[in-house]
Amino acid sequence: MAEIHPTAAVAAGAVIGEGCRIGPGCVVGPDVVLGAGVELLSHVVVDGHTRLGDGVRVFPFATIGMAPQDLKYKDEPTRCEIGARTLIREHVTVHRASVGGSGVTSVGANCMLMATSHVAHDCVVSDGVILANNVMLGGHVHVDTGAFIGGGAAVHQTVRVGRLAMISGMAGVTNDIPPFGFVFGVPARLVGFNRIGLIRRGATRDQLRTLRAANNLLFKEPGEFAARLLEAEQRFAGEPLVMEVIAFVRDRTRRRQLVRPGRMAAPELGGSDEENGEGA
Known part of the structure; x- marks a missing residue:
């Protein structure tokens, strides 16, 4: 019931949902679960205890569920979850959780992670969030529903970004942003609210x-x-x-x-x- 290219490597134990399409050069680990209609275009790596919701699309050279960049991590079975219909573009990295948090890195439904954006271990990205190109989320960052983070912005570890907040491109965020807040600059400063959103x-x-x-x-x-x-x-x-x-x-x-x-x-x-x- 799934379409798997001959050059893809799908490990025994992986659960592949109905209507999935796994393109050339993709690698799917043994503890991965792909929901119905998931599409891995080509050269995508999904590893670890990772679940992709129905209709997720992942573009070439993205990696999901790889080990966190945390020296304390010793290959514990932490998790990574991607919500339904989320779009993950080229070279995006979403790491599974470390042992110092909740045990799961999660990205919600209907999100868009643009090319080369990074979601670090233990992040919680809620539904409808957009990360523009080159956005960097440090570990344990929480981004609430509908927030938009502009290209090249860097968000420090443990920062919380409120619902429908807007972060300008190239901003350096080191402190929490309230719901609807619009921030700009390095270090980021609150300059208004997200009226358009x-x-x-x-x-x-x-x-x-x-x-x-x-x-x-x-x-x-x-x-x-x-x-x-x-x-x-x-x-x-x-x-x-x-x-x-x-x-x-x-x-x-x-x-x-x-x-x-x-x-x-x-x-x-x-x-x-x-x-x-x-x-x-």
Whole structure:
């Protein structure tokens, strides 16, 4: 029920789903599970205790489930999981987990990992995330649903990226990014929120105005941050987008500090922040 090229090497024990296509030069390890309709175009390596969901497509020279780049790792049976319909382009690397985390590296459904992007051990990449070319995620990074990370950006170990956040190309991210945040630069600074991403997902004008006001209060106005946070909770109670940002900020399980606010000159995007839909 699957199409396997004669030059592909599929180990005994691998589970190959209905309608899979495994192209020339591919290598599939003995503990791999491929869901229905998975396509490995050519010269793809899938190894370790790795599961690819239904409809995943993997382009040439990508490697999935290889051992983590962690000197403490001694070939323990950690895992790697890729969600349904995710697209993995050329030379992408997704490593299985180390022994210092949850035991699984996961990429959600309907993601796109562009050419040469890297997902390190123990990362959790949620549904609908896009990693542009050459993005580098360090170990234990969490990227929430719908986030976009621009080309060449580097995200430090244990950083958390909130839902629908946007990271500009070539950014150096060392601190946590709240939901809907837009960051830019090295080191990355919070310069606004992902207005376009919110509009594409049905946010109303009133919601955007409210989020803008809350964003200004939290990250632009003077005074003690804790006091501003409390004021935002009281002023915007019942506003779900603002409450999501506040919940992220208050989450004590985060291991890094919150990204600092900053400014970005208009010429960097070829227009004003407002024209590009990404200003605060």
